[in-house]
Amino acid sequence: MHLIRAVPWWPFAGAVVLALVVQAPVFRASVLRTEADPRMTVIGLLLAAAVLGAAAGFALPDLMTFTVITPVARWRRQWLRLAVLLVPATLIWVLLYAGARIVVGPAAIWPDGFVILQAAVCGLLPVAAAAIGARYRVESIGGLFGPTVQGVAMVVSLFFTERSSPWPFPVTAEWTTAQRCWPFALVLILAMLLLANREMPPRPIGFRRAAGRPLSPGVA
Secondary structure: OHHHHOOOOOHHHHHHHHHHOOHHHEEEEHHHOOOOHHHHHHHHHHHHHHHHHHHHHHOOOOOHHHOOOOOHHHHHHHHHHHHHHHHHHHHHHHHHHEEEEEEEEHHHHHHHHHHHHHHHHHHHHHHHHHHHHHHHHHHHHHHHHHHHHHHHHHHOOOOOHHHHOOOOOOOOOOOOHHHHHHHHHHHHHHHHHHHHOOOOOOOOOHHEEEEEEEOOOOOE
C-alpha cells in the first residue's frame, strides 16, 4: 500500500486521458458504425503506448535512494515501483488494441506482431530513459528524461521516408532494413533498463550532507 502511494499518479492519469483522446477515430467509427482508417488507428495505438510508457517512467525517481537507509535493494524497489504503473498501463493498451481490432474489423490489415513490437518500443523507450535519469536525479525531474528522449527519437525518425522509414504502412510480408531494426531496438532498450535499475555505487556521507539530504528521516 505504501508503494502505491509513493509513486506519482498524476502523470499516469493524464496519460490515460491522452491515450483515449488519440483513439478518437476509433470511437467515432464505433458510434457512427463506419469504418475507421487503419493507418490512423495504428498511429493512435502507437501514440497511446508512447504516452502510457512515458507516464510509467515517472515512477522510477526514488528519493529513498539517498535519503533513507533501507534493507530493500535498489533494483528491487525500482522494479516494484515500475510495475505499479507499467502493469496497468499495459492492460489499458491491450484493451485499446482489442477494441480497435473489433471496430476496424476486416480493414485491420496490419500484422499484430509488428504493431505490438512497435508499441513495446514506443512504450519502453521512455521508461528506459527515465531509469537512466533516475540514477542521476532522484527528484521527479529525473522522470522527464524519458519523454524528452522519446520526443527527440520521434522527431529524428520522421526524417526517414519511404523504405528507410521505421513507420511503414501497410507493412509488407518482406521487412525492410528499417523494420528489422525494431527487434534490435527492443533488446537494446531492455538492456538499458536492466543496467539503469541496478544498484547505485555507495555515496560518501559528506556527499549526502553537502546535498542537503538527511541520511534517514530522523537524522539531520
